Amino acid sequence: MAADVHKKKGWEVPNGSLAPGDGQHAERSESPTPGLAQGTEPGAGQEGAMFVHTRSYEDLTSPEDGAAAARSPEERRGEPAEPTSMEQISKDFSELSTQLTGMALDLEEEMRQSKEGKLEPSPQTTHRDSVLSGKEEEDVTMDAWRMHRKHVFVLSEAGKPVYSRYGSEEALSSTMGVMMALVSFLEAEKNAIRSIHAGTALGGNGMWGLMACLAVLLPWATLAVPRGRLVAGGRGCSLAPPCSPGEPGLQVCPRPSRGTPSQADGYKVVFVRRSPLVLVAVARTRQSEQEIAHELLYIYYQILSLLTWTQLNHIFQQKQNYDLRRLLAGSERITDNLLDLMAHDPSFLMGAVRCLPLAASVRDAVSTSLQQAKAKSLVFSILLSGNQLVSLVRKKDQFLHPIDLHLLFNLISSSSSFREGEAWTPICLPKFNSSGFFHAHISYLEQEMDLCLLLVSTDREDFFTVSDCKRRFQERLRRRGVHHALQEALRTPFYSVAQVGIPDLRHFIYKSKSSGLFTSPEIEAPYVREEEKERLLGLYQYLHSRAHNSSRPLKNIYFTGPRENLLAWVTSAFELYICYSPLGTKAGAISAVNKLMKWIRKEEDRLFILTPQTY
Amino acid sequence: MSGRRVDAKVVLLGQEGVGKSSLVERCAHRRFRPGPYQNTIGAAFVAKVMSVGDQTVTLGIWDTAGSERYEAMSRIYYRGARAAVVCYDLTDSSSFQRAKFWVNELQNCEEGCRIYLCGTKSDLLEEDRRKRGVDFHDVQDYADEIKAELFETSSKTGQSVDELFQKVAEDYVHFTAFQVMTEEKGVDLGQRSGAYFYSCCHH
Numbered sequence A: 001m002a003a004d005v006h007k008k009k010g011w012e013v014p015n016g017s018l019a020p021g022d023g024q025h026a027e028r029s030e031s032p033t034p035g036l037a038q039g040t041e042p043g044a045g046q047e048g049a050m051f052v053h054t055r056s057y058e059d060l061t062s063p064e065d066g067a068a069a070a071r072s073p074e075e076r077r078g079e080p081a082e083p084t085s086m087e088q089i090s091k092d093f094s095e096l097s098t099q100l101t102g103m104a105l106d107l108e109e110e111m112r113q114s115k116e117g118k119l120e121p122s123p124q125t126t127h128r129d130s131v132l133s134g135k136e137e138e139d140v141t142m143d144a145w146r147m148h149r150k151h152v153f154v155l156s157e158a159g160k161p162v163y164s165r166y167g168s169e170e171a172l173s174s175t176m177g178v179m180m181a182l183v184s185f186l187e188a189e190k191n192a193i194r195s196i197h198a199g200t201a202l203g204g205n206g207m208w209g210l211m212a213c214l215a216v217l218l219p220w221a222t223l224a225v226p227r228g229r230l231v232a233g234g235r236g237c238s239l240a241p242p243c244s245p246g247e248p249g250l251q252v253c254p255r256p257s258r259g260t261p262s263q264a265d266g267y268k269v270v271f272v273r274r275s276p277l278v279l280v281a282v283a284r285t286r287q288s289e290q291e292i293a294h295e296l297l298y299i300y301y302q303i304l305s306l307l308t309w310t311q312l313n314h315i316f317q318q319k320q321n322y323d324l325r326r327l328l329a330g331s332e333r334i335t336d337n338l339l340d341l342m343a344h345d346p347s348f349l350m351g352a353v354r355c356l357p358l359a360a361s362v363r364d365a366v367s368t369s370l371q372q373a374k375a376k377s378l379v380f381s382i383l384l385s386g387n388q389l390v391s392l393v394r395k396k397d398q399f400l401h402p403i404d405l406h407l408l409f410n411l412i413s414s415s416s417s418f419r420e421g422e423a424w425t426p427i428c429l430p431k432f433n434s435s436g437f438f439h440a441h442i443s444y445l446e447q448e449m450d451l452c453l454l455l456v457s458t459d460r461e462d463f464f465t466v467s468d469c470k471r472r473f474q475e476r477l478r479r480r481g482v483h484h485a486l487q488e489a490l491r492t493p494f495y496s497v498a499q500v501g502i503p504d505l506r507h508f509i510y511k512s513k514s515s516g517l518f519t520s521p522e523i524e525a526p527y528v529r530e531e532e533k534e535r536l537l538g539l540y541q542y543l544h545s546r547a548h549n550s551s552r553p554l555k556n557i558y559f560t561g562p563r564e565n566l567l568a569w570v571t572s573a574f575e576l577y578i579c580y581s582p583l584g585t586k587a588g589a590i591s592a593v594n595k596l597m598k599w600i601r602k603e604e605d606r607l608f609i610l611t612p613q614t615y
Numbered sequence B: 001m002s003g004r005r006v007d008a009k010v011v012l013l014g015q016e017g018v019g020k021s022s023l024v025e026r027c028a029h030r031r032f033r034p035g036p037y038q039n040t041i042g043a044a045f046v047a048k049v050m051s052v053g054d055q056t057v058t059l060g061i062w063d064t065a066g067s068e069r070y071e072a073m074s075r076i077y078y079r080g081a082r083a084a085v086v087c088y089d090l091t092d093s094s095s096f097q098r099a100k101f102w103v104n105e106l107q108n109c110e111e112g113c114r115i116y117l118c119g120t121k122s123d124l125l126e127e128d129r130r131k132r133g134v135d136f137h138d139v140q141d142y143a144d145e146i147k148a149e150l151f152e153t154s155s156k157t158g159q160s161v162d163e164l165f166q167k168v169a170e171d172y173v174h175f176t177a178f179q180v181m182t183e184e185k186g187v188d189l190g191q192r193s194g195a196y197f198y199s200c201c202h203h
C-alpha cells in the first residue's frame, strides 16, 4: 500500500475541495493542501497508526473504559461502569460558554474581531506586564498570587484534600468547606466540567468565582508555605491554622478600571468532577476553560495510573471520607512534574507525540531489534529519549493512547530513581484500561545516555523474562551496529528552525492527525527565557483553543501581535501552527506555509515514524 | 530462564524514606547521594555478586518502595525470598512499628525467609545521641524473639553496610549447603490472577 509515495510530484488538490478524512491511504502529495485526505498528510504512517485515533481534549472526556480503547487481555473483569455518556460531556462543554457571564474579557473581544478568522488583539493583551497597578502591589495576597499563575487542587467528594500544587493540603482543608459548597452549587450531574470567571463585576457566577478565589487566596496570604517533603509516612506536615479571611477580602481580585480589560486581571476557576474526585484549577493564564479542564483531566488520569479506576472507586465505596493522601504519598512529585510539563511541552496541547529526529534506516534497525526482543506477556515496547519517542512496538491489535504515553513520559521524567538498576512497577494505562495494572520494566540503556526503555507486560510475575528482553534488545542493537548512530542522534535531540530555510519563520508545530505524531523545532531566540517560552506556548494554546472552539471552530487563523505573528491552519488531516516575525506579511506567511509543508514532506521519514511495527 | 544469574532473592522492606535505596546504592556502587529524596516507584532490581570463601553468590536484590500504595502488591517482590532486610530509621520510632508489620507479614507468608533487622542512618546518632528514637535493647530483644539478625548501619558513612550484605550471602551459603539445591525461582509463572488488590495474603 502507498508504495507509490512521492511519485506524483506537484500533485495538488484544488483549494476548497475538502475530501473527508476516512483514515484510508491515498496518494501522498508533495505539498499538502486542505484537500488532503487523512492518512496522506506528511507524517502519516504508511502501515497504519500506532495510537488510538485521537482528536484533542474532546477525547480526554470519553469515559475511562472508552470504546476506542483496547482491552488488556488479562484484566477484563471488573469493567468500570462510569455513568457518563459522551453526549453529556459534549453538552457540558458546549454549555461552558453560556456559563461564563459578565466576561467582557479580551478573549470575547478577539472573538468578535475574528469574524473572518483574523485576530488583532489590542496591545494591552500582549503587554501583560503593564497590568500591575500600584494598588495591587501593596496587596500581599496579590503578590503571593502572582507568583503562581495556576493553582490546582484535587479533593474527594467528601471534601478531603488530595493534592494541592502550591501550599500544603492542610492549609487547603480550611477552604474545603467553601469549595464543597461551590461544588454542590454547580453540581447537576456527576463527572461534569464547570467553570467560573472571577475578576468581573459581582453578581451571578462572578460572585461565586470571587468567593472561590478568596477562599483559596486568603489562607496563603499569611501562610504561603511551600509544600515541603511530607515527613513520616507522608501524612502531611503540621502547620499553624490558617487565619480567618481578612475583612476587605473582596479586594483580592479587583478589576482595575482601565480602558481595555485584560484576561490577566481575572481568574478562571474550573471544576472537573470525576466521581469520587473533584479537581479544581484557579488560573490566570490565557487558556480557555476547555484547555484548563483538559489539564485537570490529565491530573485525574495521572492519579488513575497510580491506583486504577477500580481501586479508587472501591476505596471510596468502602469509606467515603478516606484520606487518599495516604496512598498517594510520594507521588506529588509526579503530579507537580506533569503540571510543569504541560506548561512547557506542546505534546499535551496537541494530544500527540513527538519523535526524536532519526535517520529512517537507524530507526528501522532499532524498531526491528525491539520487535525481535519480544515475549508473550509484552504489550508495548517503548524506547524514549527525554520526552521524545524513539521507537514503539506494540502487540498486534493493541493500540496505545497518546495520553497514556504522555503519562509514561511524565513518570519517567519526574524521577531519577529509574537511572539505577531495573525498575519493575505496576502501572495503569487509564485510557487503555482503567481497571487493571500492567507491570512496566523501566531502565536506562546506558548510564550517560538519555535513552530509556519501557517494556509493558501483562504479567507481574514475568520480571526475569522481560528483563531478558532488554538484554536481547541491546544485543541486537549492537549486532546491527546502530548504537553509534543512535548516540550521534541523541547529541542533537532537537533541530533548528533555520534548517527549513525560511528567514522570517521562528517556530512551528505540525501535527499529522492520522499518526498522532507531531514535529516542532527547538524554541530559539527571541524565546530564550522561560517566561518567553511559556508565552509562545501560551499563544499556541490560544490559537489552538480558537481553532477547536466547540461552538465556533476556525480553520484558518491569522494572528498579528506586536512581537510576533502567528498562523494556524487546521484541516481534517493535519494541524499547523507557525510563528514568524512581526514584520512578515500575511502573504509572506502563506508562502512560508507552502515552503514549510514541502520541507516537512521531504524530511518526514526522519521526523516521524512512518512504519510502526508490531510483534 | 527465570531467575538466571541469581542465586538468592533478597528483598528490602520498610517504611518510605528509611533509606532502603541508599543502602543498595552504598552496597552496589559504594556511594551515597545526599541530594533530594527520590522515592522509589514500584521496586528496583539489582544483582550483586558476593564472595563467600571460595564461592561466589549472586544476590538478586529487590529494593521495594515503602509507599503504602504498593503494599497490596508487595508480595510479588518478597515471594520466594531467601532473605529480607527489614529497615527502620533509628531516629524514627514509627518506622520501627512499620518494620514489625513487615516481620509479621513475612512470618505468615514466607517461612523460608531469613529476617535481618536493619536500623538505618546511624550517622545521625553520632551527631546527636538524643536523636535515637528506637531503643537498642528493645530491638535486640525483639530480634531474639523472631530469630533475626540485627544491624545498625549508615549508608552515609558506610558503617556496617558491607557486613550486613556479607552476612546475608554467608547465611545463604551455609544454610543451603545442607539442602538439596532447587532452582531459585523468584516468581511463580504458573500463577496469574486478576486485579492485585484482592489477591494478597493480608487482605
Ligand SMILES: Nc1nc2c(ncn2[C@@H]2O[C@H](COP(=O)(O)OP(=O)(O)OP(=O)(O)O)[C@@H](O)[C@H]2O)c(=O)[nH]1
Pocket (backbone or CB within 6 Å): A330, B014, B015, B016, B017, B018, B019, B020, B021, B022, B023, B033, B034, B035, B036, B037, B038, B039, B040, B041, B064, B065, B066, B067, B120, B121, B122, B123, B124, B153, B154, B155, B156, B157
Ligand atoms: N544521614 C543519613 N541519611 C540517609 C541515610 N540513608 C538514607 N538517608 C536519607 O534518607 C532519605 C531517604 O532515603 P531513601 O534511600 O531514598 O529511602 P527509601 O527507604 O528507599 O524510601 P522509599 O523508596 O520511598 O521507600 C534520603 O534523603 C537519604 O539521603 C543515612 O545512612 N544517613
Ligand SMILES: [Mg+2]
Pocket (backbone or CB within 6 Å): B020, B021, B022, B038, B039, B040, B063, B064, B065, B066
Ligand atoms: Mg527507595
